[in-house]
Amino acid sequence: MMLIIEVMAVISGAIFGVLMARRKGLDFVGVCTVAFITSFGGGTVRDVLLDRHPLFWIQYSWYPVIVFFVAAVVSLIPKIPSNVEKWLAIPDALGLGLFSVVGTEIALELKVAPFVAVLFGVITGTFGGVIGEIVCNEVPTLFRPRTPLYATCAFLGGWLLIVTKLAGISDSIGFPGAAAFVVVLRLLALRYRIGLRAVEHQING
Amino acid sequence: MMLIIEVMAVISGAIFGVLMARRKGLDFVGVCTVAFITSFGGGTVRDVLLDRHPLFWIQYSWYPVIVFFVAAVVSLIPKIPSNVEKWLAIPDALGLGLFSVVGTEIALELKVAPFVAVLFGVITGTFGGVIGEIVCNEVPTLFRPRTPLYATCAFLGGWLLIVTKLAGISDSIGFPGAAAFVVVLRLLALRYRIGLRAVEHQING
Amino acid sequence: MMLIIEVMAVISGAIFGVLMARRKGLDFVGVCTVAFITSFGGGTVRDVLLDRHPLFWIQYSWYPVIVFFVAAVVSLIPKIPSNVEKWLAIPDALGLGLFSVVGTEIALELKVAPFVAVLFGVITGTFGGVIGEIVCNEVPTLFRPRTPLYATCAFLGGWLLIVTKLAGISDSIGFPGAAAFVVVLRLLALRYRIGLRAVEHQING
Numbered sequence: 001m002m003l004i005i006e007v008m009a010v011i012s013g014a015i016f017g018v019l020m021a022r023r024k025g026l027d028f029v030g031v032c033t034v035a036f037i038t039s040f041g042g043g044t045v046r047d048v049l050l051d052r053h054p055l056f057w058i059q060y061s062w063y064p065v066i067v068f069f070v071a072a073v074v075s076l077i078p079k080i081p082s083n084v085e086k087w088l089a090i091p092d093a094l095g096l097g098l099f100s101v102v103g104t105e106i107a108l109e110l111k112v113a114p115f116v117a118v119l120f121g122v123i124t125g126t127f128g129g130v131i132g133e134i135v136c137n138e139v140p141t142l143f144r145p146r147t148p149l150y151a152t153c154a155f156l157g158g159w160l161l162i163v164t165k166l167a168g169i170s171d172s173i174g175f176p177g178a179a180a181f182v183v184v185l186r187l188l189a190l191r192y193r194i195g196l197r198a199v200e201h202q203i204n205g
Numbered sequence: 206m207m208l209i210i211e212v213m214a215v216i217s218g219a220i221f222g223v224l225m226a227r228r229k230g231l232d233f234v235g236v237c238t239v240a241f242i243t244s245f246g247g248g249t250v251r252d253v254l255l256d257r258h259p260l261f262w263i264q265y266s267w268y269p270v271i272v273f274f275v276a277a278v279v280s281l282i283p284k285i286p287s288n289v290e291k292w293l294a295i296p297d298a299l300g301l302g303l304f305s306v307v308g309t310e311i312a313l314e315l316k317v318a319p320f321v322a323v324l325f326g327v328i329t330g331t332f333g334g335v336i337g338e339i340v341c342n343e344v345p346t347l348f349r350p351r352t353p354l355y356a357t358c359a360f361l362g363g364w365l366l367i368v369t370k371l372a373g374i375s376d377s378i379g380f381p382g383a384a385a386f387v388v389v390l391r392l393l394a395l396r397y398r399i400g401l402r403a404v405e406h407q408i409n410g
Numbered sequence: 411m412m413l414i415i416e417v418m419a420v421i422s423g424a425i426f427g428v429l430m431a432r433r434k435g436l437d438f439v440g441v442c443t444v445a446f447i448t449s450f451g452g453g454t455v456r457d458v459l460l461d462r463h464p465l466f467w468i469q470y471s472w473y474p475v476i477v478f479f480v481a482a483v484v485s486l487i488p489k490i491p492s493n494v495e496k497w498l499a500i501p502d503a504l505g506l507g508l509f510s511v512v513g514t515e516i517a518l519e520l521k522v523a524p525f526v527a528v529l530f531g532v533i534t535g536t537f538g539g540v541i542g543e544i545v546c547n548e549v550p551t552l553f554r555p556r557t558p559l560y561a562t563c564a565f566l567g568g569w570l571l572i573v574t575k576l577a578g579i580s581d582s583i584g585f586p587g588a589a590a591f592v593v594v595l596r597l598l599a600l601r602y603r604i605g606l607r608a609v610e611h612q613i614n615g
């Protein structure tokens with residue numbers, strides 16, 4: 001089950017990367033690189049900062065192979081349907097839920113303090129897209145006002161995981177519960193276009 | 206004493222990050238991320254390159270909490286006084302002095318050669334701001350001509366530390382001496398607007 | 411022989427970095443930083459991801475010294491001859507051949523799967539320039555359509571190394587053979603302006 005979500009999330013991360021790279025008019029080298037970064041960037045930053053080796057995509061080497069094939073196949077599709085991002089919203093939200101909870105858990109197991117562990121959840125769930133956009137020479141979408149909540153969902157989900165642990169709730173319930181909370185919050189934010197305002201506006205408004 | 210300077214420097218790094226993110230019109234997620242990066246980026250790059258784990262902000266987890274609160278508080282201030290950067294110049298220069306000397310010392314203790322150790326001092330003192338600006342999609346200020354000397358102060362301070370060591374001067378004098386030199390040089394460069402010219406101009410001029 | 415190629419490649423990487431930074435009008439701090447990044451970025455990313463420490467430029471500390479002197483000297487040259495990039499093509503292609511094969515080999519020795527090992531070859535050979543351009547706030551040239559093949563040469567060369575190993579060919583032949591293949595392919599791509607099209611165009615065309 002978790003493996004299926006993980007593979008789906010990796011694939012949807014790769015597709016997002018390809019779409020981003022296509023919009024910038026990159027060639028196949030650029031498309032593949034951006035796809036790798038959006039798929040593996042978050043987990044890689046987490047593992048390098050926590051000194052966890054070997055990295056997951058080095059250990060499970062079929063992950064890069066999948067991303068490469070996804071990049072190749074999506075590059076060859078002549079016309080990308082305009083509603084593809086809508087279809088990707090669900091696997092992407094599932095991935096955000098899974099990775100933010102997994103990232104928090106991994107950090108907690110390494111005795112990282114709760115607040116910092118939650119940050120690692122956010123990094124795992126979101127930094128792939130952030131680095132991908134930096135490489136594409138864009139200000140990361142996540143940091144821009146009115147973007148539907150994304151990092152915020154991961155942040156709150158990480159805290160929910162910690163609260164369930166403190167409440168003595170077993171991981172077999174707390175883990176999927178926190179992940180589901182992230183998924184639902186993300187989909188609601190997308191559906192109702194809930195985002196944060198720019199800090200500047202928030203202040204003067 | 207050192208702890209006070211360090212906390213002041215982390216806070217001033219965070220404030221600089223928030224100001225940078227506000228100027229770009231980012232939302233609170235962007236503001237926090239940029240504040241973390243400007244505060245911890247330099248030390249993190251140093252420690253990852255030198256394989257020093259756990260990272261300082263993972264070990265001393267109240268540092269990220271401080272940065273988060275600073276980001277929240279500064280985000281809520283309705284009008285930032287226009288002379289705030291002038292007020293921040295002093296804690297920022299103290300931080301530059303402290304971190305560049307600490308960074309050089311850490312590298313020397315790991316038997317890194319002097320020239321490279323000085324580079325680690327520069328990385329520790331300056332890379333937070335550099336990475337923060339890259340994330341904000343700007344050419345780093347430090348690399349631009351006519352910016353008052355910044356990396357150069359850290360570079361010269363690192364060498365001064367090494368000279369005091371070679372001269373057999375005790376660290377209890379050499380260490381604060383080199384740091385004070387960086388601080389004074391930085392404040393003089395700011396006061397008298399001393400910067401490097403563009404390499405191109407330097408050449409044809 | 412390998413050492414000579416390596417030093418030549420480091421020097422040519424540094425010169426490329428200086429030229430890139432000059433075009434952006436950076437000062438000497440920017441020029442040096444970009445020169446370090448283009449020279450050492452690829453190998454550093456490889457070693458951090460594979461957890462190989464100490465990093466090569468920390469262990470062999472005269473490498474950073476060379477880059478610093480190259481940056482200083484090239485910064486002082488009043489008029490850069492317009493055909494300098496043509497002259498640099500040969501040492502740069504030699505470096506690409508050497509580093510992509512060395513990078514693949516290092517990863518294979520660490521039991522990394524072939525496909526991922528080839529990616530490490532590509533990272534080693536190309537990421538210095540990529541990160542340098544990100545720092546300079548540009549979309550990396552390598553990712554842009556119609557750029558003469560670069561990463562592609564490294565990718566194919568890595569596979570050729572693996573094929574020679576599978577075929578039982580001794581490393582003393584396979585290693586220089588794969589590197590030479592990369593060099594020749596790169597120079598042919600430059601000479602005949604062979605590049606990849608943008609993925610978008612490739613699709614609709």
